[in-house]
Amino acid sequence: MLKKNLYAYCPCYAFANRSDRGLGAILALGCRSTTSAWKVIQSELVVSDDVMVTLKAMSAYGVLPEIDRSDINSQDRQAVERALERVVDSAFREMPISIVDHCRNAATVILSRWLVKEGASKDLLTKDLAAVAKVVERDPYKKIAARDAAEVIRKLHPRGKANEQEMRSLRIPVEEDAEMAIHALGFIIREIGWAK
Template sequence: MHLGIEKNSGVAFEGMNNPDQPVRPQPIVSQCLLIQTEADWGQMPEGLHRNAHRWVFREDSFDPVTRVRRGRVYQSYGTTQPDSVVVYRDPTPDSLGKTVQAVTHTRLEMYRYIACTALLAVPNRGYGMAFVVGSGAGTATYTVVQIETLLTGDVMVTLKERSALGVIPELNEALIAENSRKQVRQALERAVNSAFRETAVSVVDQCRNAIAAVLGHYLAAEEPDKAARMIGSELMPLGTMMMERRKEVCGSAALIVARMHSRGKSNEQAIKGVPEPNDDDAQFAVHALGLVLRELGWAR
């Protein structure tokens, strides 16, 4: 199946051999990217008019409760974008199939795509990989959970959203010392912005920084005379201090994230033979940050 996006109006067309019939109702269409290597995170889609040869995602359904999205994926057709396509002037049952002529047909310039068979050639067909939908600064990241080939030849994907929303709770700044609010807020914002949008190593690093900021300012409020040392401390000793204060949940979460962060260093991997943090580890780090906020009572 072919998909076409008219150059001037953005109207979508489709067809088995050519995108010559307008789609009704008009679908939601976005650029998309399968993350196959760490370098792909730095190659986000630029937008239709900046690069029309990117893959395209056509949404068929979205469940706001489960955050599951289903749709068809297309790849660029040919090397020329936009391309000239002959379409029906009046795509009614009486006119479909008629010989191309000026009375019944017209020619439009459109960005043209075809079913994304390239996705089927990816190892394991991309299952479990990150899949970005959107372009520029407006992107959302999903995990590929299923791929099907339809009777029309279209490639249908089922995606599960990756999101920090609901995992990292909103900060209750009223409970935090005034001189600590800005630093804690900024650390949390960096963690939220990195969650599932950067490499696993980067996400773990930002969560480590955020947990260290939270615990450092929490302990500084309890012991003002040691505030400078607490706020500037690394996460490992802060986690140990929380354990000594019988806040085992916070302490344990902090210590695990601190250990995971060190695994992101090549020398640690070589000396101890430990694996580099992966996406599951990054997800754990994000949950650990939310857990620490809730345990301290700093979450709304």
Template sequence: MYLGICNNTGLVYEGMSSADIPSIPAPSVTQAKLILEEADWLDLPKGLTTDPIRWLFREESFDPVTRTRRGRLYVPQAGQAQPNQQRVGLHPYEDPMMRQSGAGGKVAKTLYTFSACRTLLDMRNQGQGLTLALGNASAASPWRIIQSEALATGSVLVTLKSLSVFAIVPAVDYRKIATEHHPAVAEAIDRVLSSAFRETPTSVVDHCRAALTVLLSRWLFQSGHETNTALALDLGALAQRVEARDMTCVAKAAQIVARLHARGKPNEQHARRLRSLEVGDDEFALESVGLALREFGWAVR
């Protein structure tokens, strides 16, 4: 299955043997980048006209409740200059009266052309579990591939799950936090948001541990439960003191994040024969930061 985008109008064409049939209604098409390592975030597409040799995602459906998208994935057509000239059927959006018909009912157009992304199916687990960035360098969002299928037409259909941190870590209501604590809290949360789903699990856990240390210590001090000494404690000690104040869920989550942080150290892994941090561990750490904000009443409602 092929897909083409006119370099002049942006109209989309498709077909089994070539991209020559107008795609009606016009689909939503986005450049895509498979994220295999942290450095890949520095190599996002720069736009179709200036950086066309990139993957494309054609959206078929979007569910805002479950935050999932389904669509077809394409790669630049091999052996073709980008863009290249093709003969295509008349597009009703461009010529509704069909007055420009040429030989065989087709007209010449210059298209960026793409073919089904069989590359993904050749990867381990057909790419399931990998992260796909949609968009370009000016604005991109991370999505996890949770299912991949080969359609009868030869197309590659993928189901994506949003990895947006804003669905996990709520916005902070700084009106509920003492003014002197604003800079420390803001810096800690910004680091969490910047690292989420873009850095390694170890790095994300580290940032979440630092954020939880700030949140728990400031909550204890602001609530009158502790003196300034709380601002110098590590996360394990803070979790014990928070648990004593009936914040059991926050305390237990913080203790687990502290343990995960220790697992990120090679010496700790070797000494205790622990596995290294993986995708999923970072998501737990992010959820723990969100839990703390909600439990302390510091989340925007």
């Protein structure tokens, strides 16, 4: 029974033979009932004549939902996707301070673009997260929980700055704080209806 669910290693020669070496290809790892999506970021032929493929997870900590691109104005899709990509990239490589910073930026980009799509002033595209969060809670939007999630991210952000740590006696962010910021960002995406 175990053998049916166990997949043995097999070299990815198909990637080595492609002109693009498989860069950007999406692989599903796991079995039929549980899979995770991974992007090929590098493939190379090593000395032993095997193909080594370097993968990057497509979601951070499994909590960032996939964005429904059809809900986003076409001119805003690239900015939203780029902001989320920075979060995902940082989640596996960078320190908690940087992850929180990328979550703050992504929350600002997502909420401001959502508000403009819903009829708010385009001036919001130039505002910081605090100003955007205030608008999100007002009529006609009334996304109070999204505002609260944005506030969590916003309040984690100063903890990464030495002067703020000193002035307010704040502790330095740890991995769990970064996870919380990512969870809050995922909540915002679901709350405004942009998750698939």
